Amino acid sequence: MRIFECQNCGQLLYFENIRCEHCGHVLGFVPEQLLLAALQDAGEPLWHPVAAPDETYRFCANAAHGVCNWLVPAAGANDFCRACSLNRTIPDLDVPGHLVLWRRLENAKHRVVYGLLRLGLPLASKQDEPERGLAFDFLAAPGPSFWEGPQVVTGHSQGLITIDLAEADDAERERHRQNMAEPYRTIIGHFRHEVGHHYWERLVRDSSRAEAFRGFFGDERVDYGTALEQHYASSPQPGWQNDYVSAYASAHPWEDFAETWAHYLHIVDTLETASAFGLGIRPALGPRELLTMEIDFDPYQQTDFERLIEAWLPLTYAVNSLNHSMGQPDFYPFVLSPTVMDKLRFVHDLIHG
Numbered sequence: 001m002r003i004f005e006c007q008n009c010g011q012l013l014y015f016e017n018i019r020c021e022h023c024g025h026v027l028g029f030v031p032e033q034l035l036l037a038a039l040q041d042a043g044e045p046l047w048h049p050v051a052a053p054d055e056t057y058r059f060c061a062n063a064a065h066g067v068c069n070w071l072v073p074a075a076g077a078n079d080f081c082r083a084c085s086l087n088r089t090i091p092d093l094d095v096p097g098h099l100v101l102w103r104r105l106e107n108a109k110h111r112v113v114y115g116l117l118r119l120g121l122p123l124a125s126k127q128d129e130p131e132r133g134l135a136f137d138f139l140a141a142p143g144p145s146f147w148e149g150p151q152v153v154t155g156h157s158q159g160l161i162t163i164d165l166a167e168a169d170d171a172e173r174e175r176h177r178q179n180m181a182e183p184y185r186t187i188i189g190h191f192r193h194e195v196g197h198h199y200w201e202r203l204v205r206d207s208s209r210a211e212a213f214r215g216f217f218g219d220e221r222v223d224y225g226t227a228l229e230q231h232y233a234s235s236p237q238p239g240w241q242n243d244y245v246s247a248y249a250s251a252h253p254w255e256d257f258a259e260t261w262a263h264y265l266h267i268v269d270t271l272e273t274a275s276a277f278g279l280g281i282r283p284a285l286g287p288r289e290l291l292t293m294e295i296d297f298d299p300y301q302q303t304d305f306e307r308l309i310e311a312w313l314p315l316t317y318a319v320n321s322l323n324h325s326m327g328q329p330d331f332y333p334f335v336l337s338p339t340v341m342d343k344l345r346f347v348h349d350l351i352h353g
Helices: 061-065 098-119 170-179 187-205 210-217 224-233 253-276 305-325 338-352
Strands: 027-030 035-041 046-049 057-059 071-073 087-089 135-139 155-157 160-164
Touching: 027 046, 027 057, 027 071, 061 098, 098 135, 098 187, 098 253, 155 187, 160 187, 187 210, 187 253, 210 253, 210 338, 253 305, 253 338, 305 338
Parallel strands: 087 135, 135 160
Antiparallel strands: 027 035, 035 046, 046 057, 057 071, 155 160
């Protein structure tokens, strides 16, 4: 994620900010420009960007709930922004606590949508494209607590992504992470993974890339239900790290692709953040030629996969070391084997092709 500055006073801004803490200007994100804009009041409910006073916008309808700071064109017919128009179902906001959890889901989803827009990927809601569009159901299990009664299953089906509201509860998500022996489990990771299933359907399934996909990930035509049952019935096979980015990726080629897709989005977005802060690596000792790096390119637009990895690996070594100094586990608990690199390169070429 890039960082932004207030066009009125130059104050550093972050993606979710709604007001400049220095000059007090209201802020709104313009998805068509991927810009967090300082705004001038044009008469309720309209706003002009300070940097573009001839343009007029309204806030997304979900701004009323404090879950969105994106703008829509004033003359447009949509009440919801590019990100919120993807929602089919939101949680029952009359239930105490649901609004806070939904806000966390929306923060992550908006970041993911930002990344999809940066990559120039096709992005349409099911309302606009019922067959090929994308939609989200944010659902909560009934009952007084998240772990009692019927459970909501996070997953994807033909462009419809279901997210369990409990994943936005830190304690509940950590419980799931430990129960499933996962080194990494985050809200944004769920979104990126499930979106990966959607883009497999849009970019791979019915295309000339399907055979190449099978060469890297395996034959997706093997029974999915049986594969998952076998995965959960037994521990991951020894040595799975040689071929997969995560243990779950070994369950089925669809899951392998979705995990790899999510990982690629992790890489480009984190590199963009590092670049925005001017981070570089120049170690005082060791094989400096292997660990020295700077990000003098746009990670989202970089077509050379090797340049991404040459910057990514030194960054992860450094940040893992910083975490250890604070007594924290690895920031990046993954090992990228040559086989996984080839799969990431497939995703990279798929996106940029």
